[in-house]
Structures are given as structure tokens and as C-alpha cells.
Amino acid sequence: MKNLDKLKQPPKVATASKLILLLAVIFFSFIYFNAFAQKITINAIGYKLAEADTVALNRLVKQEANLYNGLFDNAIPDSLPVVINIYKNRKEFLQEWNDNKEIMLPGGYYKPTNQQCYVYKDGNYFSVILHEVSHRFMHYNNYSGVPKWINEGLSEFFEALYIADNKGIYVDEQTPRLKRVKDYLKDNRLNLKEFLSIDTQQAWNKKDDVTLRFDVAYSILFFIIKTHPEFIKQIFAALKQGKDSYTALGFVYGSYQLFETRFKQFYR
Known part of the structure; x- marks a missing residue:
């Protein structure tokens, strides 16, 4: 997973190869760009999320929604809630997971029963959020039974979205x-x-x-x-x-x- 925490990493610069990859993504989603303003709720558990991170996450998740709209005939409505719970304390995060017995990647999981994302705030947490939000959008499109390879493959692809030079949004190559x-x-x-x-x-x-x-x-x-x-x-x-x-x-x-x-x- 990529580290998108701008507080810990120097600003990224978009390279030619990344621009080409982004153009490929735009191919199937360009008509939806900037068409929706997703209803995003970010709950920082036990700490205050930096304003810069809040702004960046909102931009990235909205762009992810735009990209998903290019994949399905039914566009994701701006009223669809996207709830992201971020834990700074690892023990509290693991307790939440133990209470729910959900499937979890090392840094987060998506809970289908309440359609919320749970993430531990480490150096990769932006990537984990984008990965789990992908599952949220897949769930909305009634693809809870979609083959694992395409569900996880798309989540892995979208987790590499990032903001370069405080301007454009690109997707990195893993x-x-x-x-x-x-x-x-x-x-x-x-x-x-x-x-x-x-x-x-x-x-x-x-x-x-x-x-x-x-x-x-x-x-x-x-x-x-x-x-x-x-x-x-x-x-x-x-x-x-x-x-x-x-x-x-x-x-x-x-x-x-x-x-x-x-x-x-x-x-x-």
C-alpha cells in the first residue's frame, strides 16, 4: 500500500507514466468527473484529524466515487453516506474489530452490516481508507457477491490514488x-x-x-x-x-x- 499521509511524506510529483495510467482510468469515467459531492463522514476516534488530511480525504473519496460511476449504469448518488472511522489507538481499533469479528486487512476493514469503514491511523492509512471505501461502493452497486479477484483488485488499484503538487489526483503504479x-x-x-x-x-x-x-x-x-x-x-x-x-x-x-x-x- 502507498503512504498518502502528506504530513509524513514529501509532496508527490506526477510522472509521465502515472499520467498515462490516469488517462486510462479517465477513459471509463470521464463523463462523471466533478458531477457529485459525496456525503462523507470522517470520525476520528480519540484524536483530532488535521484539517489538511480531512480536505485531502474528501477530495480522494469523491474522485473514487467518480471513477466507480464509470463502471456502473446506476451512478452513486451524492446522498450515499460514506462513513470512515479512524482510530489512532491500536488497542481501541483491535477491540472494535474483536467486538464485530469482521474480516480485516492489517490496517482496516469494511463492515457490510452497517456499511462503514474502520481504519487504524498508521503511515498507510489514506491507502487503507481508499481500499475500504472501494468495498463500500462495490456493496452499494449490489456486487456483494462479486468475484474476489475483481473486488480486491479494484480496491488495490484505487488505494493508490494520491494528490500531487496539491493539485491533480493521480493513481500510482504498485x-x-x-x-x-x-x-x-x-x-x-x-x-x-x-x-x-x-x-x-x-x-x-x-x-x-x-x-x-x-x-x-x-x-x-x-x-x-x-x-x-x-x-x-x-x-x-x-x-x-x-x-x-x-x-x-x-x-x-x-x-x-x-x-x-x-x-x-x-x-x-
Whole structure:
């Protein structure tokens, strides 16, 4: 995850590669830019959140909503509440998690029952917030049963949104994840078809190879957005029709074999 806490990191500068990646994202969402003002509630538990962080988070979450609106036919309304609970005290954060027994990444989790995000304020907390808010938007679009790879892959992709030069919003490339995927393929550690069949939270959360699962999920979304961003919406449409991942990808790419071949060529 990227550290977006501007109080701890020097301001980022957008590079040409990041601009290209952002343009790919804009391809499927440009008509929604600046169209909505999301209702965002940030609860800082046990401390006061810096005003600069509050402003930055609001900008980033609103942009994430704009991007999601490019993926679905039903736009996220500005009245949709996005509630983010940020804990500075690790013990209090863990107590909240223990009380609810929710699925949790190291720094946060999304709770479907009350549709709120819970995050521990460490150096990566902006990234974690954007990751969990992605699950909130996915939940709103009635995709609670969406395949794990696309749910987590999109969350990993959007967690890398950041503000550069106090102006534009860009999306960073998670290079370490992509490098590991190249190694997985080189070492024949990745059975892509088997990976796409993971459809339960229990299977996804197995401790063995959990990093691989998040890496591969991100790499698939990164590959599609970089090469054919318009395919994302088509894949979601196919999934909504009841197709499984294998069939949906085959439908969009012409055949599943063609998708896998192009994916592997991209990461050579």
C-alpha cells in the first residue's frame, strides 16, 4: 500500500507514466468527473484529524466515487453516506474489530452490516481508507457477491490514488506487486484459472499465499485498465448476467485462452 499521509511524506510529483495510467482510468469515467459531492463522514476516534488530511480525504473519496460511476449504469448518488472511522489507538481499533469479528486487512476493514469503514491511523492509512471505501461502493452497486479477484483488485488499484503538487489526483503504479507477479509466472507458481475460481472469503483469507492473491488480483485489473479499460464495464455486465469469471473474461476477450495469453505476455 502507498503512504498518502502528506504530513509524513514529501509532496508527490506526477510522472509521465502515472499520467498515462490516469488517462486510462479517465477513459471509463470521464463523463462523471466533478458531477457529485459525496456525503462523507470522517470520525476520528480519540484524536483530532488535521484539517489538511480531512480536505485531502474528501477530495480522494469523491474522485473514487467518480471513477466507480464509470463502471456502473446506476451512478452513486451524492446522498450515499460514506462513513470512515479512524482510530489512532491500536488497542481501541483491535477491540472494535474483536467486538464485530469482521474480516480485516492489517490496517482496516469494511463492515457490510452497517456499511462503514474502520481504519487504524498508521503511515498507510489514506491507502487503507481508499481500499475500504472501494468495498463500500462495490456493496452499494449490489456486487456483494462479486468475484474476489475483481473486488480486491479494484480496491488495490484505487488505494493508490494520491494528490500531487496539491493539485491533480493521480493513481500510482504498485510496482512491487507487479514485479512479484512476473516472478510467479516465471517460476510457474501461478495457475490463473484456478486463482479466478476462488469465490469465498474463507478461501481468500488463507494465510498461505495471501500476498500472492492480492498481487495477482491487482495485476489483472492493472493489465485490463492499461490495455483495454473499456473492458472493465463489459466484464461487470457479464458477471451481472450470471457468468462466472472464466466465462466473463472469455466473452469479453473472445476466449479465455486469449485473455490468459495476453496477460502472460504483458508480464513477461
